Amino acid sequence: MLDIGYSLSRRFPDPPQTDYRRVGVHDLRHDLFCGDVYLADTKADREVSTAWGWVPVLDFAWALCDIVELLDQDPRGSRSAKPQFAELDFTESTDRMLFERRFGWVDIAADWMPVEEPPITFSHRLLRREARDFLHDLIADLTDMHDGLADNPVIWDLQARFPRMPA
Template sequence: MIDLGYSLSRRFPDPPQTDYRTADVHALRHDLFCGDVYLADVKADRELSTAWGWVPVLDFAWALCDVIELLDQDPRGNRSAQTQFAELDFTESTDCLVFERRFGWVDVTADWAPDEAPLNFNHRALRREARDFLHDLVADLTDMHEGLADNPAVWDLLARFPRV
């Protein structure tokens, strides 16, 4: 079972004058909603998490959905023995998560934890959880920030990655 989560930082709050209705993609992905994120394998009781406080959590969810789609480029899908690689780089950092897909399984490693064994997930389940995480995160953020639900970039994002 996969668990994706986040916490917003109190050390890096959004600027009080932010108009979430008109915030551009750059602001949504790099400047707003800072905190920490984690990706956990509940069954194995292991996780990869950040503890930096400055990770843009909406960008993480957005990039995770992009990465999962990149791993699905081989037309053979789950039958493909060829390993496919993708990286999720963290904004303002050299740290990244590395995703390797072979057959229907994805190994996830963090370069800041090189001695940790990779987390291993079913690709289809990871896609579903990533999209659910994105939609749940946007729902939480729109509850907290007036106008965010009216932002066209958010509409486009949710339409691009519908729940599966």
């Protein structure tokens, strides 16, 4: 089972004067909602997580949805034996989260993990569904906390681009 989660940082609060109705893509992706994120294999009790406190969590959710789609470019889909690669780089460091899809499975590892530690692995279909659920749940949490964010057209576009998937 895949669990994707986050925690917001108290060390990097969002500026109180922010007009969330009008904030642009750059600020939404890089300057607001900082904290930490994780992807966990709850069955194996393993995870890939950050512990820095400054990761823009909305950007992470957005980038994760983009990566899942990028890993689905081969027209053979889950029948493809050719590996497909993607990486999520963290802007403020050289650390990267690494994704490799072969057949219908995606291995997820990170630069900061010990070399001998194997990646966590999920089906591409599950990763797509959970990434989109995480994005929508995160947006719901953030719009509850920040007045006006639900009225931001960038958020509307993001939700329309990555709709929830049926179970």
